[in-house]
Amino acid sequence: MKNLIEKLVSDALAALPPGTAGGAPPPAPEVERSRDTAHGDFACSIAMRLAKSLRANPRALAQQIVQALPKNDLIEKTEIAGPGFINFFMTPAAWQAELLRVHAAGRTYGRGMSGAGRRAIVEFVSANPTGPLHVGHGRHAAYGASVANLLEADGWSVHREYYVNDAGRQMDILAASVWLRYLELCGETIRFPANGYRGEYIRQIAAELHGRQGDAFHKPANAVFAGLPLDEPDGGDKDQYIDALIARAKELLDAGFRTVFDAGLDEILADIRDDLEGFGVRFDRWFSERSLGDGGAIGRAIARLRAQGHVFEKDGALWLRATDFGDEKDRVVVRENGQTTYFASDIAYHLEKRERGFDLLQDILGADHHGYVARVRAGLMAMGEPGDSLDVRLIQFVSLFRAGDKVQMSTRSGEFVTLRDLRAEVGNDAARLFYVMRSNDQHLDFDLELAKSRSNDNPVYYIQYAHARIASVLKQAAERGLPFDRESGLASLALLADPQEREMMREITRWPEIIQQASEFRAPHTVVHYLRELAAAFHAYYNALPFIVDDGALRNARLALIVAARQVLGNALDILGVSAPESM
RNA sequence: GCCCCGGUAGCUCAGUGGAUAGAGCGGCCGCCUCCUAAGCGGCAGGUCGUCGGUUCGACUCCGGCCCGGGGCGCCA
Structure with a gap:
């Protein structure tokens, strides 16, 4: 209906002689619903906008536009009001016709065409598979799923994707944590590292591994811990300690490390999948970070950067001149030790998305990732891809409130923090709606009592x-x-x-x-x-x-x-x- | 220090440069012989953080400042 008015106004502008409103292509018609019914059903402010550049009287201009409007029997009358608004009053028949459309279109009523013929990939959640999803991820899931649905409803062809960080240090820490719990089941006495994952689910994964594989990965504790640097409680550095422990695990287990690693990964990923499925959030693909290296995408990305001449070497590392593309500093792509950086994986992944033919790369990220946006966009541009194909929406944090008190969200505390627990407590419907009730760049206070209440407050x-x-x-x-x-x-x-x-x-x-x-x-x-x-x-x-x-x-x-x-x-x-x- | 988000009614928040700034909750006053009162009607409540600027017109755009949250690694 609004489209109809916009069309009529555009036609009117096109019909006007060049001296008046013709000539330069007119801006968008700027038709909106009138707030006050005294101002009709729709209002258009175009005359006031054009008045400036044309140095014309806005009301006179509005008069010209009104006179040039094509006849349409769905419009009862138009009025020029205030400083130069054109108000449109629709006939009853216009509303009736639209109701017929609702009945005829049914489930498809309201769908638009803005994205027609274009493909979008919406990447969201993408939480590291190091533990169950928490309430913050729930907001990502609800928001991302809704945005994907909206794009689809507006004509886009939409692909939903979860990027699985199945490589990297955090996952090594997870594997080491599982292994240590496993060693406990083998009868070893261990001291759990300060930086390890302590959740109960780690013990469960270890138990299943032990049930399946017996003592296959058993190593004596003294062989595991001999010669390691001090952990944090002993005055050492917890990061150095855990890295040394991981190195030791890889050395002692050899190929077995991967088995332990995958036991943790598979178990946790299955839990995440199941949780999201239960939340009504589905993905077309779970994209493995590892596959980037295996599939050569990282190599292709670096080759592109080289071919375009946007890299340089310094201190033994390979750098992208990201500052040429709006980033605040240049970024390392290949480290001094020859390993590619996380940033290299990021741009390789986004290049890979472009290679798959997506016009819009829609990322949904936590607000703490905002520094990442300029970097990845710079990477895309340096590889010769359009920077505006990437659109990133940042999600602010979620705070839970129970009976007016903020629920502390530390993993140690007994209070629930997982998405699964939240869903069990308030139900999927309340969770989905509450998560998207606020703008994504607004901090969300999630009131548990309100979400559960069976009252008109809810x-x-x-x-x-x-x-x-x-x-x-x-x-x-x-x-x-x-x-x-x-x-x-x-x-x-x-x-x-x-x-x-x-x-x-x-x-x-x-x-x-x-x-x-x-x-x-x-x-x-x-x-x-x-x-x-x-x-x-x-x-x-x-x-x-x-x-x-x-x-x-x-x-x-x-x-x-x-x-x-x-x-x-x-x-x-x-x-x-x-x-x-x-x-x- | 630099970057991002926020600051609008007592509370939680909407508000693509347009007309008299809105909603829900909370407060106060009303409405079930009637299709579900998980509902409806009414009243009260505002210097849109602050100081300037642009504009015919600013909650909206620009700049400074104040307050709250987050981010700035050859980490992932």
């Missing part, structure tokens, strides 16, 4: 209740022998003239605009706000007028209206991964 229930209430009305109607007759209802929409009914039509028909905007700004919280407003319009309507009336035409028209509302509520909830219950 937006989850408020919204779902609207959906269930509509289903209940339809059920009631059928039970009274007056089932909804869609054909009759759609033929009688002209009977819907009450203020609440007009408000319902205005709200329902905003959905395509919400998708477009929420998708463009990667802002699923907009959908939550919209859902609340649509639900509010429905609850007000419900209280104001009866639906199941004797007059069949009126009854079916009203039912057609609330069925359209149910459709849009369902479509919007679906984007957020929240269920739309038939009864509550």
